[in-house]
Amino acid sequence: MQDFDYCRPASVAEALALLRDGVDSKLLAGGQSLLASMKLGLMAPARVIALDRIPTLRSSHEEQGQLRLGAMQTHGELAASPALQSWVPGLAQMAGHIADAQVRAMGTVGGSLANADPATCWPAGVLALGVTLITDRREIAADDFFTGLFGTALEPDELLCGIRLRRPRRMAYLKFEQPASRFALVGVAVAQFDEGGVRVALTGTTQGAARLPAFEQALAKRFDPAALQGLRVDENLMSADLHAGADYRAHLAAVLAGRVVQQALETSK
Amino acid sequence: MPRLALTINGQPQALDAAANTLLLDLLREHLQLTGSHRGCDTAQCGACTVRLNGKAVKACNVLALQADGGEVQTVESLSSQTNDSKTWHPMQIAFSKHHGLQCGFCTPGMLMRACAMADEGVPAEDGAVRKALAGNLCRCTGYEGIVGAVCEGMRRMRGEPIEAADAGL
Numbered sequence: 001m002q003d004f005d006y007c008r009p010a011s012v013a014e015a016l017a018l019l020r021d022g023v024d025s026k027l028l029a030g031g032q033s034l035l036a037s038m039k040l041g042l043m044a045p046a047r048v049i050a051l052d053r054i055p056t057l058r059s060s061h062e063e064q065g066q067l068r069l070g071a072m073q074t075h076g077e078l079a080a081s082p083a084l085q086s087w088v089p090g091l092a093q094m095a096g097h098i099a100d101a102q103v104r105a106m107g108t109v110g111g112s113l114a115n116a117d118p119a120t121c122w123p124a125g126v127l128a129l130g131v132t133l134i135t136d137r138r139e140i141a142a143d144d145f146f147t148g149l150f151g152t153a154l155e156p157d158e159l160l161c162g163i164r165l166r167r168p169r170r171m172a173y174l175k176f177e178q179p180a181s182r183f184a185l186v187g188v189a190v191a192q193f194d195e196g197g198v199r200v201a202l203t204g205t206t207q208g209a210a211r212l213p214a215f216e217q218a219l220a221k222r223f224d225p226a227a228l229q230g231l232r233v234d235e236n237l238m239s240a241d242l243h244a245g246a247d248y249r250a251h252l253a254a255v256l257a258g259r260v261v262q263q264a265l266e267t268s269k
Numbered sequence: 270m271p272r273l274a275l276t277i278n279g280q281p282q283a284l285d286a287a288a289n290t291l292l293l294d295l296l297r298e299h300l301q302l303t304g305s306h307r308g309c310d311t312a313q314c315g316a317c318t319v320r321l322n323g324k325a326v327k328a329c330n331v332l333a334l335q336a337d338g339g340e341v342q343t344v345e346s347l348s349s350q351t352n353d354s355k356t357w358h359p360m361q362i363a364f365s366k367h368h369g370l371q372c373g374f375c376t377p378g379m380l381m382r383a384c385a386m387a388d389e390g391v392p393a394e395d396g397a398v399r400k401a402l403a404g405n406l407c408r409c410t411g412y413e414g415i416v417g418a419v420c421e422g423m424r425r426m427r428g429e430p431i432e433a434a435d436a437g438l
Contacts, residue, residue, distance in 0.1 A: 006271060006288040006334050028335075035291075035330050036311060048288070050335065076324070100404025101389075102382070103312060105324040106331060180313065182403070 001038045005047040012056065012136050012159060015049055019157040023047045027159070029072060029111025032103050057110065057161060060084065066164045068134070071110025076101065078109060090171035090267065094125050094189070097175070099182045110160045113145075116152050116208050118239060119183040123209035125173055127201035128189035132164040139164075146208045169194050170223075172264035174256050175203070178243050185244045188256040190264055192223055200257060204249050206239045215257055223265070225258040233257075273337045277302070278346040286333050293317045293328035295336075296343055304344040304377045308406075315405035318378035319343045325385035327404070344377035347384070359425035360384055360418075369418030371409035379405050383419045387427060393420040 005023075009015040019025055026045035028034055037043045051057055057072035060083050067087040069078065078084050079096030098104055098112075098121050112122040113133065126133075126142050133140045136159045145153050154160060168191040175187035186204035193199075198219040200212045218227045231254065238249035270285045277300065286295055296302040296319070305328055308316030312330035319328045320342040347358035360383050363369070370376045382405050391401045398419045399412070407415060424431055 001289045001291075003287050003289045006332075028332075031332065031335065032312065032330060035332065038289075039310070048332075052335070100315070101385075101401060102315060102318055102325050102327045102404045103330075105321075105326050106335075182313075 001035075002041070002044040004045055006050065007047060008050045008053045010053050012054060012161065015051065015054065015159055016136060016157060018047070018049050019159070025049050027051060027114070029108040029114070030074060030106040031111075032099070032107035033111065033115050033117060051110075051159075063164065066132075066166050068162050068164045069109055070162045071113075071160050072108050073110075074105060075099075075107050075109065075112075076104035079104065087167055088129065088165055088171050090173055090189075090191075090264065091125055091129065091165070094121050094173040097121070109163065113163070114152060114154060114160045116146055116150050117183075118149055118205055118208045119178075119185075119203060121173065121175060121184060121187055121203060124187050124189040124201040124203040126163060127209045127211060128173075128191040128199045129165055129168060129171060130191070130199055131166075133160060134162045134164060135160055143211075148207045151208065166193075168192060170264040170268040172260050172267060174260040174263060176252050176256060186238070186249050186252040186256060188253060188260045190219070190257070190260050192219070192264065196220060198223065202233070202237070202253055204239060204253070205237050207237075210237060212253075212257070219261065223261065225261045228254070228258050228261065231257075271334060273333060275336050275338060276340040278342055284333075288332070288334060290333040291329055292319070292321070292326075292331040292333045292336050292341070295333040296328060296341070302343050302345050306374055306377055308374065308378075313404075313406070314375070315378040315382060316375050318381045318405065320381055320385055323385070323388065325382045325404075342381070344380055347380060358384075360387070360422035363418040363422035363425060364415075367414045367418035367421065369411065369414040371407075371411050375405060375407045375409075379407070379415055379419075383422055384426070386419065387423040391423065393423045393427075393429070395420070398423075 025047040028048045028050045057070045060069050075095045075098045084092040131142050133145050171191040173189040175184035184203050189201045191199050198216045200215040233250040233253040235246040235250035238246040240246040273284045306316040308314035310329050312327045317328040322339045349356045386401045398416050
């Protein structure tokens with residue numbers, strides 16, 4: 001790994017000033033993806049800006065009748081969070097199944113979302129919930145945040161500070177893991193809201209987390225796995241590699257969609 | 270070169286290390302604590318697992334600077350040596366008894382993860398242990414012995430009775 005300067009700002013303002021002074025910098029959240037990229041030489045920033053000393057990024061609280069999570073909260077911390085467990089138990093459960101315990105002790109929700117790896121869980125989870133992503137300067141709807149493979153709407157000098165969730169009636173997430181890496185070959189998240197709306201989001205695609213409008217419309221009429229009968233996921237949407245072809249991933253996605261609806265029904269009677 | 274201050278196995282340490290130093294290299298190269306092993310170097314196998322502020326982490330995927338100000342425990346912290354005798358940690362005793370190792374390469378990571386699991390309240394049951402131990406791989410296919418060892422080791426650490434089948438061993 002190429003050497004770099006290491007900075008630990010104590011506030012968002014200080015972090016932003018570092019991002020804007022012209023030095024080639026990368027933000028370090030938990031480092032569970034970034035350090036792997038740097039070891040491979042895929043990234044070689046002149047400076048790493050660690051976000052672990054900024055207290056405002058590290059806690060959850062209720063605001064505007066919604067739950068706000070801090071970008072620097074780890075997967076493990078959120079999986080065990082009483083607030084998240086009571087607000088959206090399905091999302092806490094999703095966080096508790098990311099990678100393994102050691103990775104969950106370091107990796108963060110904000111790092112995962114800002115990295116927008118197409119095989120990760122958080123993007124599908126937040127897209128299904130329709131969360132609001134909060135940055136240092138604005139709020140971005142989940143539908144506008146993901147812009148393709150490892151792509152987000154964040155500006156180069158913009159910092160993701162947290163996300164805000166409304167309470168769904170039900171939410172669940174299921175994935176089929178690649179057993180060595182524990183990344184999702186395919187993951188499906190479903191959320192149903194009190195006004196009857198349903199959102200379904202998918203991971204394991206070529207262009208990052210994506211919604212499945214046909215599945216959403218069918219489930220809005222009847223929230224039951226049987227409502228999805230005959231619906232297929234377009235294989236052109238899915239990524240393909242040595243672990244699974246696009247046709248197999250598309251098939252898995254449709255199977256998981258039925259199962260995740262069943263899981264949502266069973267876990268919130 | 271940045272200066273780090275951290276506590277390693279109970280000893281406060283002040284060290285100079287380049288920013289790109291991994292926690293694993295700080296332990297192995299700077300402190301000669303070679304019990305933590307470099308296996309895959311991609312945060313998958315868990316052979317490098319140490320505890321950072323009590324939590325099990327993969328030292329090959331953490332910068333030494335991320336541990337600055339923190340407390341690190343490695344496998345070397347488990348046993349204690351006096352002049353003529355060595356006292357083994359309850360988890361080490363259980364690994365020995367259950368034949369929870371073959372070549373031993375994964376063992377330091379297994380032990381550190383297992384000790385963290387004991388503190389996390391993971392039940393001493395087969396399914397729960399396998400799930401909680403998912404980030405540690407053994408290539409000698411020794412999981413039966415490892416899972417048995419972790420169950421008993423956690424019971425020993427918690428002061429709980431050891432199952433009848435194990436009594437007398």
